[in-house]
Amino acid sequence: MQVQTLESWKALQAHAKEVSGQHLRDLFASDPQRGERLRAEGAGWLLDYSKQRVTDQTLQLLLNLAREVGVEQRSAAMLGGEKINVTEGRAVLHTALRAPRDADIQVDGEHVVPEVHAVLDRMTEFARAVRSGEWRGFTGERLRAVVNIGIGGSDLGPVMAYEALEHYSDRDLTLRFVSNVDGTDFAEKVRDLDPATTLVIVSSKTFTTLETMTNARTARAWLLDALGDDRAVARHFVAVSTNADEVQKFGIDTANMFGFWDWVGGRYSLDSAIGLSLMIAVGPEQFREFLGGMHEMDCHFAEAPLEQNLPVLMALTGIWNHNFLGACSLAVLPYSQYLRSFPAYLQQLDMESNGKSVTLSGERLSVDSGPIVWGQAGTNGQHAFYQLIHQGTRLIPCDFIGFARSLNPLGEHHDLLMANVFAQSEALAFGKTPEQVRQDGTPEPLVPHKTFEGNRPSSTLLAQQLTPRSLGALIALYEHKVFVQGAVWGVNSFDQWGVELGKVLAQQIAPELSSDGQLSHDSSTNALIGWYRANRSASDASS
Numbered sequence: 001m002q003v004q005t006l007e008s009w010k011a012l013q014a015h016a017k018e019v020s021g022q023h024l025r026d027l028f029a030s031d032p033q034r035g036e037r038l039r040a041e042g043a044g045w046l047l048d049y050s051k052q053r054v055t056d057q058t059l060q061l062l063l064n065l066a067r068e069v070g071v072e073q074r075s076a077a078m079l080g081g082e083k084i085n086v087t088e089g090r091a092v093l094h095t096a097l098r099a100p101r102d103a104d105i106q107v108d109g110e111h112v113v114p115e116v117h118a119v120l121d122r123m124t125e126f127a128r129a130v131r132s133g134e135w136r137g138f139t140g141e142r143l144r145a146v147v148n149i150g151i152g153g154s155d156l157g158p159v160m161a162y163e164a165l166e167h168y169s170d171r172d173l174t175l176r177f178v179s180n181v182d183g184t185d186f187a188e189k190v191r192d193l194d195p196a197t198t199l200v201i202v203s204s205k206t207f208t209t210l211e212t213m214t215n216a217r218t219a220r221a222w223l224l225d226a227l228g229d230d231r232a233v234a235r236h237f238v239a240v241s242t243n244a245d246e247v248q249k250f251g252i253d254t255a256n257m258f259g260f261w262d263w264v265g266g267r268y269s270l271d272s273a274i275g276l277s278l279m280i281a282v283g284p285e286q287f288r289e290f291l292g293g294m295h296e297m298d299c300h301f302a303e304a305p306l307e308q309n310l311p312v313l314m315a316l317t318g319i320w321n322h323n324f325l326g327a328c329s330l331a332v333l334p335y336s337q338y339l340r341s342f343p344a345y346l347q348q349l350d351m352e353s354n355g356k357s358v359t360l361s362g363e364r365l366s367v368d369s370g371p372i373v374w375g376q377a378g379t380n381g382q383h384a385f386y387q388l389i390h391q392g393t394r395l396i397p398c399d400f401i402g403f404a405r406s407l408n409p410l411g412e413h414h415d416l417l418m419a420n421v422f423a424q425s426e427a428l429a430f431g432k433t434p435e436q437v438r439q440d441g442t443p444e445p446l447v448p449h450k451t452f453e454g455n456r457p458s459s460t461l462l463a464q465q466l467t468p469r470s471l472g473a474l475i476a477l478y479e480h481k482v483f484v485q486g487a488v489w490g491v492n493s494f495d496q497w498g499v500e501l502g503k504v505l506a507q508q509i510a511p512e513l514s515s516d517g518q519l520s521h522d523s524s525t526n527a528l529i530g531w532y533r534a535n536r537s538a539s540d541a542s543s
C-alpha cells in the first residue's frame with residue numbers, strides 16, 4: 001500500500017497548494033496566541049512547533065494521515081514485541097531495554113525484561129568494580145583508561161552520550177572511542193595510554209565487523225606487546241555482543257561478555273550493554289537515570305494523545321516539510337557544546353532507519369522518504385553554514401535544542417547562548433522585508449542582498465538542564481520520531497541492507513591490493529586499484 005493513495009495524503013496535497021503563498025508572518029499576525037498554542041510537553045521537554053509552516057487545518061490533516069496509516073497500531077505492535085522488522089524476522093524492542101523490572105514484555109513467549117535487568121545488574125557490578133579500583137589490571141594496577149572499540153551503532157551512541165554527560169563523569173578515568181579502520185584512529189587514541197592501566201571494551205553486535213575486529217586485534221597486540229602474557233587479556237578485555245561464539249573465538253572469555261539481543265538494532269543499542277563505557281564513565285546510578293529518561297519518553301509516546309505527542313508532532317511536521325513543502329534535509333542544532341556529536345549520532349539513527357526506497361511489501365516507494373540529517377552545535381554553525389539556511393535557495397527546516405540552565409554557569413555565557421537560539425528561529429521565521437532593509441538606510445543596490453525572505457520553518461526543543469534523564473528523553477524522542485515517519489512512509493525502519501554491498505566488495509578487494517593478480521572490476525575500479533598497487537609500497541612517503 002502506497003501512502004500517496006490514501007485520502008489523507010491527497011487532502012494534504014490539495015491543502016499544500018491552497019496554502020502555498022502563506023507566510024509565517026501572517027500566521028503569527030492573525031493569531032496572537034500561536035506561540036503559546038502550538039507547543040506540547042512531555043518527559044521534561046517542551047516542543048515549540050509554532051514556527052513550522054502549519055495551520056490548524058494542516059495539523060488536522062497530518063493527524064488524519066497518522067491515523068489513516070495506523071501509527072498508534074504500529075507503535076503498539078512495536079512496543080508489544082511483534083516482529084515488525086519483517087525483512088529480518090525480528091522484533092524491535094529497544095524500549096524493553098529501559099523498561100522497569102516489573103514490565104511484562106515478551107518475544108516468542110519469552111519474558112525479556114528479566115534478561116535485560118540481569119545484564120544491567122552485571123554491568124552495574126562491573127562498572128562499580130572498575131570505578132572503585134577493585135577490578136585491576138594484570139599487573140595489579142588500577143585501571144585509568146577505558147577504550148571502546150566499535151563502529152556505527154556500537155560507537156556513535158556511546159561517544160555522543162559520553163560527551164553529552166561528561167559533566168557527570170569520573171574525571172580520573174580517561175575515555176577513548178576507536179572506530180575507524182584507518183590505523184591513525186587507534187594510534188592517536190592510545191598514544192598516551194599505558195596498556196597496564198587500560199580496559200578495552202570491544203563493542204560489536206555481530207562481532208564480525210571488519211573495522212572493529214581489525215582494531216580489536218591491534219589492541220590485543222598492543223596489550224600483549226607491553227604485558228607479554230596471554231593471561232592479561234582476561235583482565236583488560238571485555239566484549240559487548242550478541243554473538244558469544246565469535247567472542248570466544250576472538251579469545252575473550254564469555255564470563256567477560258555482556259550480551260544483548262537480536263531485537264535491539266545497532267543504532268538503537270546505546271541503552272543496552274553497548275552503553276557499558278558510558279556506565280563506567282558516569283556510574284551506574286546516572287546510567288539508570290538516563291534509562292529512566294528514555295522510559296519516561298516511551299510512556300509519553302505510548303500514552304499521550306497524538307495531538308500532544310512530541311515524537312508524533314515532530315514526525316508529522318517533518319513529513320509536511322519533506323513531502324509537501326519540498327525540503328530534503330533537516331538541520332539539528334543543539335545549543336550545547338556537550339551535545340556536539342548529537343547530529344552525527346542522529347545521522348545514523350534517522351538516515352540508516354529511513355533511508356529506504358521500497359515499502360514494507362517491496363514496492364518502489366513513490367514519495368520521498370528520510371531526509372538528509374546534518375548539523376552542528378550552536379553557536380558555531382552560525383559562523384559557518386547558517387548563511388545558506390537564511391538566504392540560500394533551498395528550504396532547510398531546523399530543530400533548535402537548548403536548556404534553561406548551564407552546567408558551567410560563567411558570567412553571561414548562557415544568556416548569550418540562548419539569545420542566539422531565540423534570535424535564529426525568529427530571523428528564520430520572520431526574516432526582514434525590503435521595506436525594513438530600506439528603513440535602515442541601506443542603499444538601493446544592496447536591498448535585495450540584505451533582504452531575508454523568512455518563512456523558514458523550525459522547531460525548538462527546551463529542557464531545564466542537560467542531565468542523564470533529559471538526554472535519555474531526548475534520544476527516545478528522536479527514536480520515536482523516526483519510527484512514526486517510517487510508519488507513515490510504510491518502510492522498514494529497522495533493517496539496513498544498503499550498507500552491505502560496499503562491505504562485501506571491500507572484503508573482495510582487500511586481498512587484491514597486495515597481490516598482482518588479474519583484476520576483473522570495471523575499468524575505473526581496476527585503474528584505481530592499479531594506481532594504489534603501484535604506489536602503496538613506495539619508500540618515500542612524500543612522493
Ligand SMILES: O=P(O)(O)OC[C@H]1O[C@H](O)[C@H](O)[C@@H](O)[C@@H]1O
Nearest residue numbers: 152153154204205206209266499
Ligand atoms: O555492532 P556491529 O555489529 O559491529 O555493527 C556496527 C554497524 O555496522 C553496520 O554499519 C550497520 O549498518 C550498523 O547498523 C551497525 O551499527
